[in-house]
Amino acid sequence: MVRQMSEPIIGLLIGVSILIAILGILWTLLFTGMFVYAALFSTKNIENKGVEVAQREAQTLQKFGKDPLSNIRKQYRQDGTDSGLVYANVVYGPSYWHLMIGWFGNLVGGQINILHKVISTGRALATQRLREQAELAGWDEVLNVRIDTSALAPINVPSRVKAVEIFAYGTGVKYKGSEINNSIK
Amino acid sequence: MQHIVEGVIVVNTETIAGKVITKNLGVVGGSTVRAKNVGRDIFAGLKNIVGGELTAYTELLDESRNQAISRMIADATARGANAVINVRFATSAVTAGASELFAYGTAVVVE
Incomplete structure (x- = not known):
């Protein structure tokens, strides 16, 4: 009787542990794959994003005339x-590859170019979104613009997510x- | 991302062009602490490996900020104000994955 009761429970336990093992293996493969992808393409992606934002910015400037x-x-x-x-935000983070380069840069000291590039791309994106929001709402100008940068997690807490939030706001x-007012109406 | 509440002017300048401030009703604020669910957290964590924008968190913070602003405006209208001037924002991380968004400003009556 006892044996009959315990057999399905043991089966369940084995099933769960196999599932966890499979998930663990999948995670390891996925992480490695994504890390390799990051090492190969993330710098290129950031550069492409920068170019795209610059193009959008040029368009907006042309529309406003300034x-x-x-x-x-x-x-x-x-x-x-x-x-x-009027306000806009973006959460932007470096890839793990960039973080690794940053860690090595930390040992030597001085400017860490790649992290600088990531954050300034994020900031350019946030300000460009603010311009687009202003355009969407039909404002002629945005005054008193402020740009806040804040870390997503407390500095002393190890977190899974390594990113900053850039928040831009102002008065339209x-x-x-x-x-511009007339053309929108 | 655009936030316009009918009847209440919200600006972060000290004056409003074309309007005269007649009454100062003091500082008003609204805040919110929000977190994304675990599933979205894991997804954002995966996206973080590759780098770039984390859309789930962008949306989360935008929603939370909208909520903070509406609470601030509710506070202002409860005091009988029809405008909030000199609005500022503060963001602080309470713990990993949860942020506090705080919006504050001065409630005034304008004509």
Whole structure:
């Protein structure tokens, strides 16, 4: 009787442990594969993203005729008709390959070029998204732009995710009788 | 990502062009702590190996920030304000995978 009861339980335990083992093997293979992919392509991907963002930026600048973002704190023109908050964010992180290069760079000291490139691409993306949000909402200009950078996890806590959040925000302003205002309406 | 609440002007400048501030109702704020579910966390962790944007976290933080802003606006309207000026944001990481988003500003009455 006891044997009959315990057999399915033992079977279940074996099944679960095989499942865990398979998952472990899959994870090891997947991690290695992705790490190799990162080593081969992640620098190229970052560069491509930078080029794409620069193109989008050029388009937006052409549409506005100037850079709509500025960090003037005051609404300096008196003919503003409407204003409101506009913001955009991006969570951007280096690949494990970049982190490894960064770790080696840490030993030598000095500038770590690749990490700098990753973060500045992320920041360019966030500011470009802010411009696009402003365009979408029909603002003529964005004043008092601030760009915050914050780590996703506390610095002293080891975390799975190594990334920063870049958050850009400002005040969109619409002016009386501006061309952009008219073209959107 | 655009946040416009009817009737309440939210800006991060100290003045609003074309409007006169008639009453200062003090500082108002709204905050939220949110985390993504484990499945999305694992997915983002995988994406992190390759690098680049982590879309799941971008969305998470955007949603949370929207919530923080609406709470701030609710606070302001409860005081009878029709605008919030000089809005600032603060982000702090409580633990891995969960962030606190805090938005604060000064509630005012404008004409």
